[in-house]
Amino acid sequence: MKVRKNIAISENGFIFNPLTGDSFSVNETGVFILQKLKEEESEATILQNLMDEYELDAHTAEKDLNDFLSMLQNYQLTTNE
Amino acid sequence: MKPNYESPIIKKLNAGMMNKFGSRTEYIPVKYIDNVAVADLMDQYGSPLFVISEKTIRQNYQKAVKAFKMRYPKVQFAWSYKTNYLDAVCQVFHQEGSWAEVVSGFEYQKALRNGVPGNLIIFNGPDKSKEDLILAIKNRSLIHIDHFDELYMLIDILEDMEETKARVAIRVNMDTGIYPQWDRFGFNYENGQAWNAIMRIIAQEKLQFEGLHCHIGTYMLTANAYAVAAQKMCELALSYSNTTGENIKYIDMGGGFCSVNTLKGSYLQGADIIPTFDDYAEAITSTILQSGFRPDTLPLLILETGRALIDEAGYLLGTVLATKRLADGRRATIVDTGVNIMFTSFWYNHRVSPAQDFSQHAEDTVLYGPLCMNIDSLRESITLPILKKGDRIVIQDVGAYNMTQWMQFITLRPNVVMIDTTGKVHLIRKQETIDSIVNYEIVPEHLK
Ligand SMILES: Cc1ncc(COP(=O)(O)O)c(C=O)c1O
Numbered sequence: 001m002k003v004r005k006n007i008a009i010s011e012n013g014f015i016f017n018p019l020t021g022d023s024f025s026v027n028e029t030g031v032f033i034l035q036k037l038k039e040e041e042s043e044a045t046i047l048q049n050l051m052d053e054y055e056l057d058a059h060t061a062e063k064d065l066n067d068f069l070s071m072l073q074n075y076q077l078t079t080n081e
Numbered sequence: 082m083k084p085n086y087e088s089p090i091i092k093k094l095n096a097g098m099m100n101k102f103g104s105r106t107e108y109i110p111v112k113y114i115d116n117v118a119v120a121d122l123m124d125q126y127g128s129p130l131f132v133i134s135e136k137t138i139r140q141n142y143q144k145a146v147k148a149f150k151m152r153y154p155k156v157q158f159a160w161s162y163k164t165n166y167l168d169a170v171c172q173v174f175h176q177e178g179s180w181a182e183v184v185s186g187f188e189y190q191k192a193l194r195n196g197v198p199g200n201l202i203i204f205n206g207p208d209k210s211k212e213d214l215i216l217a218i219k220n221r222s223l224i225h226i227d228h229f230d231e232l233y234m235l236i237d238i239l240e241d242m243e244e245t246k247a248r249v250a251i252r253v254n255m256d257t258g259i260y261p262q263w264d265r266f267g268f269n270y271e272n273g274q275a276w277n278a279i280m281r282i283i284a285q286e287k288l289q290f291e292g293l294h295c296h297i298g299t300y301m302l303t304a305n306a307y308a309v310a311a312q313k314m315c316e317l318a319l320s321y322s323n324t325t326g327e328n329i330k331y332i333d334m335g336g337g338f339c340s341v342n343t344l345k346g347s348y349l350q351g352a353d354i355i356p357t358f359d360d361y362a363e364a365i366t367s368t369i370l371q372s373g374f375r376p377d378t379l380p381l382l383i384l385e386t387g388r389a390l391i392d393e394a395g396y397l398l399g400t401v402l403a404t405k406r407l408a409d410g411r412r413a414t415i416v417d418t419g420v421n422i423m424f425t426s427f428w429y430n431h432r433v434s435p436a437q438d439f440s441q442h443a444e445d446t447v448l449y450g451p452l453c454m455n456i457d458s459l460r461e462s463i464t465l466p467i468l469k470k471g472d473r474i475v476i477q478d479v480g481a482y483n484m485t486q487w488m489q490f491i492t493l494r495p496n497v498v499m500i501d502t503t504g505k506v507h508l509i510r511k512q513e514t515i516d517s518i519v520n521y522e523i524v525p526e527h528l529k
Contacts, residue, residue, distance in 0.1 A: 015091070022093060022094075023093075024091050025091070025442075026091045026092070027087055027089060027090050027442040027467075028087065029086065029088065029089035030089040030090060030091055033089050053083065054086035055083045056086045060088075067089075067406060068088075068089040068091065071406075071410060072091065075091065075093065
């Protein structure tokens with residue numbers, strides 16, 4: 001899963017999709033994940049990155065990451081190529 | 082040290098669709114109730130847990146009494162048992178000077194057990210059995226007659242009771258300009274039924290006619306409806322004096338004042354639009370004072386205020402069981418406080434707050450209870466900080482009607498504690514166990 005190319009992500013969590021004109025806000029953990037996605041990391045790597053970065057158990061990390069990715073997809077911010 | 086973790090969230094920003102009153106932070110964390118830590122309460126008494134603040138009951142009661150007593154010389158409150166009849170709660174009201182207002186034989190028994198003298202019990206409602214009435218007559222309680230069948234039953238009963246009189250009043254219903262009109266209880270004012278009932282009562286030697294009662298509705302958003310009602314009650318009372326030369330002893334205006342809750346479907350927050358005790362008191366007392374009673378014949382003013390006195394004193398503490406995504410992407414949060422113990426969630430959008438600190442990020446969520454039933458939905462849409470399994474919530478203003486209308490459905494009813502005015506916590510109703518339920522069941526021999 002990748003973030004669409006033209007999507008702008010600011011450091012403080014503001015996201016703008018020029019295609020649809022929609023804007024979004026994400027929290028710090030969200031920014032962290034989006035940056036990894038931009039760097040084209042795999043889901044497994046992001047999962048590991050999350051656990052390295054935060055005090056976090058594997059189940060919560062997996063559940064939260066899945067949920068977040070599904071919301072990105074829902075808002076059409078990602079592609080599956 | 083690693084930074085604190087918070088679940089990732091993304092929220093769509095809807096420019097131009099902001100609430101014109103500004104967004105309200107519904108979610109200030111509630112970590113303490115009367116200086117007692119919510120976490121400690123839940124650790125000790127479990128989840129869910131009802132908590133009642135004795136201090137808040139007393140403060141609200143005193144505020145209400147003051148609003149009326151500073152405007153009118155003779156005022157008496159009678160605690161509406163059905164609103165919350167846990168004994169400990171009733172006793173706080175009785176200690177403050179409240180009489181009891183009951184609407185069934187069961188509630189009547191409860192009031193007696195609580196030590197309320199029979200002559201300070203008001204017996205309302207359409208369902209009074211023959212046994213109930215005999216007891217009420219003997220105890221000199223105030224019997225508020227609801228319909229002609231009850232009136233004739235009373236007359237019959239008194240025929241067999243020598244030398245005994247019953248103290249009675251009638252319940253009056255009327256048009257106060259509000260819709261829907263409550264006309265199913267009592268005798269109608271406009272069509273002359275109420276006057277007719279009074280005439281029949283005074284023709285009976287064994288019926289002592291003492292007062293007039295009305296209860297024009299509940300959660301009355303306009304104080305003026307009470308002015309209209311009080312005017313009609315006074316007209317009846319004065320006609321009665323003119324006709325008989327006797328004075329009416331009391332006018333009972335019932336309950337119905339709003340609590341701070343927000344009704345479902347209301348755009349404005351309850352606390353911003355509801356009349357105050359002073360507004361209601363002004364509407365009622367100024368009407369009575371100007372209606373033409375001589376100062377020495379002013380009737381006692383009785384109030385049966387329920388929800389406005391107790392809602393704010395009640396809290397329900399609960400725990401997040403799970404969070405999930407619905408098919409359309411909305412978040413759903415499942416908590417252990419269902420509609421089984423929160424009957425009032427059918428009427429109100431209750432205030433829900435987290436019981437712990439959280440970050441500034443929030444998300445709209447549906448709030449579901451724990452029951453495996455579609456009806457178990459507490460809030461269709463509420464903005465809450467990100468909650469995760471195990472987090473705790475505090476639901477506010479649930480003191481009225483929940484601890485009486487709760488149902489034993491799918492799960493058991495939880496503990497109820499009261500925090501006294503010194504901050505000490507008392508268990509006032511034990512959580513049910515499976516025995517509380519099965520002890521009442523009987524399995525026929527052939528099915529064992
Ligand atoms: C006769 C009577 N009195 C008092 C009350 C208390 O009403 P509230 O809780 O709205 O003040 C009720 C409630 O329905 C009632 O029926």
